[in-house]
Amino acid sequence: MNSELIVNVQQSEITIALLEDKNLVELNKEGRSLSFMVGDIYLGRVKKLMPGLNAAFVDVGYEKEAFLHYQDLGPQFLSQTEFLKQTLADRKRIPSMLKSKSFADIPKEGSISDVLKVGQEMWVQIAKEPISTKGPRLSAELSIAGRYLVLIPFSDKVSVSQKIKSSEERIRLKQLIQSIKPRRCGVIIRTVAEGKRVAELDNELKILVKRWDEAVGKTQKSKGVTPVLEEIGRTIGIIRDIFNPDFENIHINDESVYNEVRDYVELIAPEKKGIMKLYNGKLPIFDNFGVTKQIKALFGKTVTFKRGAYLIIEQTEAMHVIDVNSGNRSKANSNQEDNALEVNLAAAEEIVRQLRLRDLGGIIAIDFIDMIKSEHRQQLFDHVEKLMEKDRAKHHVLPLSKFGVMQITRQRVRPAMFVDTQETCPTCFGTGKIKASILFTDTLERKMDYMVSQLHTKHFLLKVHPYVEAYLRSGFPSLIWKWRWRYGLGFKIIPVQDYGLLQYAFIDQDGNEVDLREEIETRL
Template sequence: MVAKQLVINSTSYETRVALIEGGQVSEYYIERSRDRGIVGGIYKGKIIRVLPGMQSCFVDIGLERAAFLYGGDIKPEGSHELPEYFDEEGKHEHAHQGDEEEGSETNPPKTLQKNYRISDLVKEGQEVLVQVAKDAISTKGARVTTYLSLPGRYVVLMPSINHIGVSRRIQSEEERNRLRSIVQKIKPEGAGIIVRTASENVPDEKIIADIDFLVKLWESLRVKSLKSKSPCLVHEDLDLVFRATRDLISRDLDRIVIDDKKRYEDLVRFLNRFSVKLGAQVQLYQGETQIFDAFGIEQEVSRALGSKVWLKSGGYLIIEQTEALAAIDVNTGRFVGNKSLGDTIVKTNLEAVKEIVQQLRLRNIGGIIILDFIDMDRSDDRDKVFQALVEELKKDKAKTTVLRISEMGLVQMTRKRTEESLMQKLTVDCPYCDGNGHVKSPSTVSYEVIRELLREFSRSNHEGFVVKAHPQVADRLLEEDKIFIDELKSKHSRKVVVKSFLDYHLEHFEIAPMRFE
């Protein structure tokens, strides 16, 4: 079994990426062509409202909702200093769009630097160049910052901050000094460079080329911004295929498997820019079974939308998510152990720790999280479980803060939220229970129908199929997603008829062979 691999399902309507570690799906990302995320994008915006009481402002960047800009995210004129929420290596929380390995994320800034007032920094009607740090979530607009950063393969360029930092994960002092020396020689005056973990033991010329590329990119963006009228997009980050590969390739990946030939060729070329060895890690999937079915990913994702998660021992977790916080409850379930009750409880809690962290990553649960472990009488047992949790969280790329286990078995923690959770992306409030639960959204079911049609095409020779679905799903297939249905019909030379049924549940659909009389 391959220890760690990236599996990519790429189609014209959506891209899905899954990170598999030890045979389990640990991270899952989805980007749909109609609602692509904007994190990392650089915009020329206009200040439309200043809020002195909140030391923040709203910025029109051309989207439906205005973006939110904290005072602590505004670089004072003429300042080249690091803001207070950079760590000792000069890492900004938005430096790599959530790339944990460089230690880039910290808690959001609460105050302005050096007691600046928001009214000293910006005025209504002023144009500003900002970068999106968080996508819009629920009713909140995107969060932006004026501390811009351009991530490359080996380094991150910060155009307006005079600083050099080296990833903490590079532990050799000799190697750290070598990398720092390279950057010092070619770093543009007034700009900052963060050396990423991927640069360890990389030849000088490759790091220099990466810096040179980013410097030229920044100069072209700067010129474009000067010529453009706000609000407008100045620079868009890579799409999910390249972004995920860039940010995850250094995490000891054994291989990358992708099912689209053109994207496979593009990805190989992209990685060959850095190393032929990296390009060789990419494999084109050509199996008859759809790639996420073949790797067992579809089943894992469906499981991640449920509230109950079984542990191998017979215990289970109950995971409940709200807009304000998430709660995870640990239960012994069918596990009775073979020694004392205390031993059974500790074993269940230790097993739960690994599953909890995996579910946090897979579901991308962020914000405030309460973990309710089974009560443990001995402080030594509580310490053992807490240390296991801390160790397991090191695998998580998102920034986490954890408080010690209380005598009641409760752990309070926070996990950095930069985008919607898996549930927010794939579901909507349930119309059958006044919003107390969730069902899959019409778009999610529509794409499931498309994938099921592909399966039917591959396993049967019928000339056509009839799709029976809820009216909202049928409308989606006949309108917004009609282009994808037409694409399938043309590519596979089959007929597809969509019929609407009022009595169908939103998630329920049927696909039957078309009868010709």
């Protein structure tokens, strides 16, 4: 399987698309001013205890107080709290974890009131980003993730990913990490560490320990609630989690982000640095790689797949419901049972893709087409479980119920991805009335004349819908050549798939959009 990462860097956000064999399987949007990312560590302050929930609300600087349950404190919470007290007591010298007092694990069924008090300062980590009306979900069991290892301060346990099946390799990795890890630091060995040499693992472990030391140092200098360790950018975070030898290309349309990601790829896989590509094409990067069209087709309420069959996806606050329909699909050489099995198997592939693509979480109820034979129902269940192995989110799949409904629970740590594929008309703005479309090219020419003669801007881009761009290039001589003869060769016409049919934009040589609507309409 060939994987590509397409990174679209815009002024307000970064959108990251993962393609597998040219098919879109994951889409992530990150605001450039985004805060409270999963993995960030904060010095927070307890604002309120809720004994009835056995939880506390903690101030981490978000508009809503963050939620911390007793079960998320971590067994070594008392030892961690003692070390934090020493860190804040002496702001000139970083205390040694080895010399810090160690406490027994807190009881699993204890009370939040026994270990926390209002106003207490504590280290917390974002476990879930703010979703809907809820603030962040926190954990006090800190972890710092790398590509091969996860460092857990104040723990001595070494554990190995269950996806590493070889018992010999599990033993090798565990003994290796136990021999090089610092005392009072636990380590989780990730799946991608399988087969790695001691030098690679030791190098990453040192980097993770250094990041923890930096967090402690920043805590000493802090004054009140503040972030002390921020997760690496989401672009690099996704690469860290999904990078594999099948990656063929990483395309990025911004030089600064390109340099950042290139440096990280050279660090983790020097032999793959050639896959980094800085995109300088004329077309928008998503249009060039066919991502825009797939987004429009895959994020609607109705999603079609093989031979006329389709899914209907309904999203609610509590759960998601997916209905499988065969549509107008028919096969003369197969009976109803075989046809239902074939549609269900194909639907399962698209459903698993949709779960990753939209990052659906919570309870997902899937109403498959009814099948009578038990072996067919089992075959469908096995097929879904195998497909879900590619999903990095924690999940659990239940067999089909007697009503033909399959239930899947899937962990969600970020808001579900929702893309509205319906478009408000960019030319009438919902009024239902536009100027005569046959005059559209005349409007473009008038505004082009205003750009050149009044604004004295001869080098610019004109972005239009692909159909309009094709029309402007048609004929001999084409309208484009007539305009170049009249206004010079400094402008370019760029087709944009995201645009409405009569939508357009003029972009100056600095990359800024020039709003000509008011000037031209007033002048006319």
